[in-house]
Amino acid sequence: MTDPQRPLSVDAVICIPTFRRPAWLRRTLDSVLAQHCDSGFAIVVVDNDGGNPVGAALASAILAPTALPHTVVVEHRQGNCHAINRAFETALATYPAASYVLMIDDDEIALPGWLQAMIGLARDQGADLVGGPVIRQFEVQPDATVMQHPLFVSIDGVTRQIDQLHGSGNCLIHRRVFERLPPPPFDTRFNYLGGGDMEFFTRCRLAGFKTWWCAEAVAHEFVAPDRTTSSFLMKRSVRTGSINYMIDRLHKPLPIALAKNAASLVMGVLRGLKVLMRTGSPLLASHPLLMPVGRIVASLGLLPKPYRSSTSPPPSITGA
Numbered sequence: 001m002t003d004p005q006r007p008l009s010v011d012a013v014i015c016i017p018t019f020r021r022p023a024w025l026r027r028t029l030d031s032v033l034a035q036h037c038d039s040g041f042a043i044v045v046v047d048n049d050g051g052n053p054v055g056a057a058l059a060s061a062i063l064a065p066t067a068l069p070h071t072v073v074v075e076h077r078q079g080n081c082h083a084i085n086r087a088f089e090t091a092l093a094t095y096p097a098a099s100y101v102l103m104i105d106d107d108e109i110a111l112p113g114w115l116q117a118m119i120g121l122a123r124d125q126g127a128d129l130v131g132g133p134v135i136r137q138f139e140v141q142p143d144a145t146v147m148q149h150p151l152f153v154s155i156d157g158v159t160r161q162i163d164q165l166h167g168s169g170n171c172l173i174h175r176r177v178f179e180r181l182p183p184p185p186f187d188t189r190f191n192y193l194g195g196g197d198m199e200f201f202t203r204c205r206l207a208g209f210k211t212w213w214c215a216e217a218v219a220h221e222f223v224a225p226d227r228t229t230s231s232f233l234m235k236r237s238v239r240t241g242s243i244n245y246m247i248d249r250l251h252k253p254l255p256i257a258l259a260k261n262a263a264s265l266v267m268g269v270l271r272g273l274k275v276l277m278r279t280g281s282p283l284l285a286s287h288p289l290l291m292p293v294g295r296i297v298a299s300l301g302l303l304p305k306p307y308r309s310s311t312s313p314p315p316s317i318t319g320a
Helices: 024-032 054-063 080-094 114-125 175-180 195-204 230-251 256-278 281-301
Strands: 012-018 041-049 070-075 099-102 109-110 129-131 134-136 161-162 170-174 211-213 220-224
Touching: 012 024, 012 080, 012 114, 024 041, 024 054, 024 109, 041 054, 041 080, 054 070, 070 080, 080 099, 080 175, 080 195, 080 281, 099 114, 099 175, 114 129, 114 170, 114 211, 170 175, 195 211, 195 230, 230 256, 230 281, 256 281
Parallel strands: 012 041, 012 099, 041 070, 129 211, 134 220
Antiparallel strands: 099 170, 109 220, 129 170, 161 211
């Protein structure tokens, strides 16, 4: 952590949205507090459980004794896009001198050197956005087939410029991105479906922002056992297809989005058969088939809502 005897101006703000995972949030906060960086940084925690904000209480208790600038707020509008937008809004308004906004999820930890690597690369390359590896750490080791599932595969390789990021769980965004794109950053139509981050990064790509991949900025994501079951993974494949359709629908004419549905269904069957013949695994073969199924159900208005709590209000349909 930054030496409290030599306080630095805040140049970066680390945003942590949280929802009903206080034990995991403690782990995330501990990893962030352990970061060493030549820039001053602050932490913003947004608890999205307005009815029982135990995450906010925990964050305040952990951060209050430190010399680190921090802000803890509760976002009462339920939905992950509302929570993340509130985190970004709070970071930009509370720390107006900060050039960089970073995000890490409450089921992740930042490895040593994470913050310095992110900021250093952004400065050296003049990057607008930077992403880093998210390595899955399973609480209960699943079988080898599950670990090979495409949903557990992400960008990897050496540090380099890339076309686009796909997830916000380990990312840096320069302030100028927020200033150039119309608010809100994450479209709240993705509140309960997920994918608001991918749609945001799609807009960043279309706007011409420069994106880099930082192999040295590593985070670990803890995966609960219920997220390694065949049922969960198959539903997640459907949801991924639904997200892809929704993004296409927002940025492409309807006939093109629908044509992609038909083409993806044909290709999905062929790819699924190819995977089945190569691996002998119905689970792995189901992914390329279920993604176009997700696109089709989304085109019919039947969106999955995995992030909707049983006590949440109706979803917002407004957005950028």
